[in-house]
Amino acid sequence: MDINQRIDAMRNEIIDSTAELVKIRSLEGEAKPGMPFGEDVDKALQCALKMSEKLGFKTVNVDGYAGYAEIGEGEEYVASLGHLDLVPEGDGWMYPPYAAEIHDGKMYGRGTSDDKGPVVACLYALKAIKDSNLPMSKRIRVIFGTNEETGGEDIPYYLKKEKAPVLAFTPDADFPIINGEKGITIFDLVKNFVPCDKDGKVIIESIVGGNAANMVPDYCEAILTCANAEEVKNTVEEFAKDKKYEITVNIEGNKAIIKSIGVSGHGSTPEQGKNAIMQLITCLATLDLRNDEVSDYVKFFDEKVGMEVDGKSFGVYLEDEPSGTLSFNLGKINLNRKSGSTTLNLRYPVTKTLDDMMTPLCTTLGTTGIMMENFSHQEPLYFETDHPLIQKLAKAYSEQMDEEAKFVSIGGGTYAKEMPNTVAFGPTFIGQPSTVHQPNEYIDIEELIRISKIYAYALYELAK
Structure with missing residues (x-):
């Protein structure tokens, strides 16, 4: 037998x-x-x-x-x-x-x-x-x-x-x-903001979204103080319509509550989801934001991440034949007028090293004052x-x-x-x-x- x-x-x-x-x-x-x-x-x-x-x-x-x-x-x-x-x-x-x-x-x-x-x-x-x-x-x-x-x-x-x-x-x-x-990293990018009392057409009060580093976030919400809330509402709705994003705005006095709905997915395959946090950040970056460190933090992620899932604009793009490109997932954000914390889950190709990714990443952070915290790493x-x-x-x-x-x-x-x-x-x-x-x-x-x-x-x- x-x-x-x-x-x-x-x-x-x-x-x-x-x-x-x-x-x-x-x-x-x-x-x-x-x-x-x-x-x-x-x-x-x-x-x-x-x-x-x-x-x-x-x-x-x-x-x-x-x-x-x-x-x-x-x-x-x-x-x-x-x-x-x-x-x-x-x-x-x-x-x-x-x-x-x-x-x-x-x-x-x-x-x-x-x-x-x-x-x-x-x-x-x-x-x-x-x-x-x-x-x-x-x-x-x-x-x-x-x-x-x-x-x-x-x-x-x-x-x-x-x-x-x-x-x-x-x-x-x-x-x-x-x-x-792939090699797997999870870490927070954190910055404490210098208080600002200047007036501005749009002031970011808070942004909260995401449940875990290794999940594509399917929800994010921002609260803004606006000189003209209706104007902000119209701008956001036009942006959402043009990009085909599910983003809504509720007006409460001079406050605008903006809600972004995405599609959840695993952090190892961020291209299969739709990132609600980044939808919202790219939307906020089109507004006439107050010139302060909160806005600079948001604009940084708009410029260096956008809707990308491979880290090109962040300068960390890597690729090899066995495993393809680096996977870049922005999984969580918790921001208020005092500080901002954003959680990234980056997975780099199997034949590359951690230094291959971290050296350009640190260059990108440069003199922004954004610090890396709670770093964890699994070798490929x-x-x-x-x-x-x-x-x-x-x-x-x-x-x-x-x-x-x-x-x-x-x-x-x-x-x-x-x-x-x-x-x-x-x-x-x-x-x-x-x-x-x-x-x-x-x-x-x-x-x-x-x-x-x-x-x-x-x-x-x-x-x-």
Whole structure:
């Protein structure tokens, strides 16, 4: 019996084990002894470890931060890395989010595809390899992460206790193979304004918009004090009509409340959204603003960002063949007459360096008095297509799917960035919708079985 036949024979067990894990609402909670991320996350970890023991694997609990199931002998090991923690279920579900109900060949529930279903697929892939008595030169480990969604403390702790795999994949993204992930930066551009008592036709009182750095903002609102509010209203409405932006103005005495509606999107693909903050800023820049530091701050972003999503006017444009152009997202703004703070999420190409981006960025800020605060950074991840890890995963995918594996670089960051020698590999197939973090998250049952087969051959390719 070959690996695929063994997977097919375990079909019902794979479905039942996935349902067992999905029924656990493993959201981060209050830390307790041996349970750094709370009782519910620990319940999922214990479930996965007991499941692994029943399948005949060696199991280890890494102090509640992670766990793993393992087969084989040898100094080195290869691995799959998935996580058992969840984002909250939210509203709008057709079926209960923790019941693992199956409808029309799909199992519904939070975690079915991110990452509990894929973790179970990897466990039964490991079982198929074990039962086939295939020769291996390395151990194979299925690693259970527990803090991917909220804090990312799980894998750094794991790496303090365990050495890293020599080759690994995470079933936490898309097929075929994500061999590149852009470098990710998030930071605030902040300025305190010198008080100004001069009169002006239009005085900016406040601008507030956006929810997160890594989201294209879909709403922004400004309050202005106007010498002629009706004139401002007409100017804004003409601008909105000309640009085909959804911007409205309400007049309350000498105040104009301007509301900008955009289209939300992910910060890794800002071109797919419509930035409500930048719509509003480009609109305000056309008004006869008071000559003060508040207006200068707004005009700076109009001039250096506008509606661009690649950083050209800001001077930070970068591009390479594997991953394309830099992604520039202005995600939040909070401005009043005392200070302004704007949050940027810049993602630079995989073959470039942080200095390639930051040197021209600092030049652009120059003598504006705008300061950078709350800076965070993730290095890019990139494997050449001839790297052994990429070639072995490509072989497993191509043989199982009967099609050539393609290599993809993305702007988002996956679990692969947390573990050395790791790339993202599935579980979502090309052309299939992703329901990750959305209401009605599901995994197609046939695809659950198919990914179990792909992961079995992939793990064996890495270990043989």
